[in-house]
Amino acid sequence: MRIRNVLLVFLGAVCVVLVVFGTVRFQGRIEAAVLPPPSEVPAGFDDETNGLVPQGDHLFHKGQFDEVEGPEDGLGPLYNAQSCRECHQSVVSGAVSQVTELRAGHTGPHGHFVAANITIGDGAFTVLNRSLVNDRAICPNADFPDLSIQEHVPPAEHIRALRTSLNILGDGFVEAVADADLLAIAAKQRHETHGEVHGQAILVDVLEAPGTKRVGRFGWKDQHASLLSFSADAYLNEMGFTSRLLPDEVTTLCNPKGVQEPNDRLGTDGLFDIDHFTLFMRATKAPPRDEPLAATLDARIGSDLFDQVGCATCHVCSLTTVPPGTKINGGTFTVPDALGNKVFHPFSDFLLHHLGTGDGIVQNGGQETAQKLRTPPLWGVRTHSRLMHDGKSLNFHDAIERHRGEGKMATEKFNALSEEEKRRLITFLKSL
């Protein structure tokens, strides 16, 4: 009798355990299965948070992004500008500016691209193997009146390129797209165009998760996948600020004494500047459409024509972010509700393409990426005065005509449109 009771209690306990675990696992599946349809991301040129952080915090992080820094804070020795905003400003902080940057290098063994070597300080130091050439320097100055460290491109560095600034608004959503979705776009476009269009995804290092890689999506060469990685990169290469992720100065010539290394300071809130920049960018809203123009018949027909001639093969209209709770960037960032399961309209596939406009520069991809560029997202493109990576196209017609290589078929179909159809397609671009 006693043994039977013990057995029953034991079996009961086993059942309870099975039911509890079963329900938990089952619920997990239900949750995945009943994930609501993705919601539209908020859009606006209004300096408002997308919901990731409260508005007050967003403005505080924006203040760090806007802050003008000096040599006493860590600026330089070589740099391009004094604040992030200087190159990401029109029409609000985080958007674009007309600024271009200089890159250089030369052809090495086997015809491979080799980044520039630039000697500065009258031969005192050589900046080795770096394609970015900084346009500004902090000396000569009162402490180093005779030391000139301004970089100049030597004749031997015969590959030279200009790159325009890029929009950052809405990039938190771009960061939250799964690698698999970008790879699926690449496969789809290759299939649908019988290989004529074959966007390339490259795997790049996530600096904050050493040893891990992710599909690159930021920068003209898809050189980064994470906004924190990009922040550290930009802080060093645009402003000369070292940080925990990139602690080495490009040169220590005329580096002011008494400035802490890494330069990036811990704020009163326990976050570093690169964390503030990242939070600012992740919390930005997407660039909004010109809604009245988008609603016109011209723009709506233009949108259809954009799809029909094949622009949308690369300038992909809609992407969806991963479900909230998904870990990305090598497990260092858990996508929150404000960024997860959202649909947005960047008009890009974030892949590298050969368009015949290539600048010959290799960054984080292999040598085969030298002549390729990332499809620039067209959201907010109506606010750009100069188009294409080099800023050399000054209107939409010019930009379209430069699409050769993988874009040739679309250009030919565009050219075959009637004048009215072309005008409508351009009207659609003006509404973005």
Ligand code: HEC
């Ligand atoms: C001197 C101008 C300049 C400054 C200053 C600058 N940027 Fe940029 N930014 C650029 C340019 C140019 C690009 C495109 C770079 C490329 O791919 O060649 C860019 C691209 C980016 C991108 C990639 C956007 C995308 O969607 O692909 C991010 C993110 C970014 N910058 C963040 C920052 C942050 C954060 C700062 C401040 C630490 C900063 N930038 C300072 C000029 C600048």
Ligand code: HEC
């Ligand atoms: C094969 C992929 C592909 C196709 C198809 C394509 N584009 Fe592009 N587009 C790109 C790439 C890559 C660039 C950047 C090239 C560069 O900077 O040199 C670009 C640049 C642009 C730009 C400049 C954006 C900026 O911010 O500077 C516009 C505008 C544009 N494309 C519109 C179109 C239109 C309109 C069509 C259809 C007629 C089209 N594209 C078809 C890949 C494509």
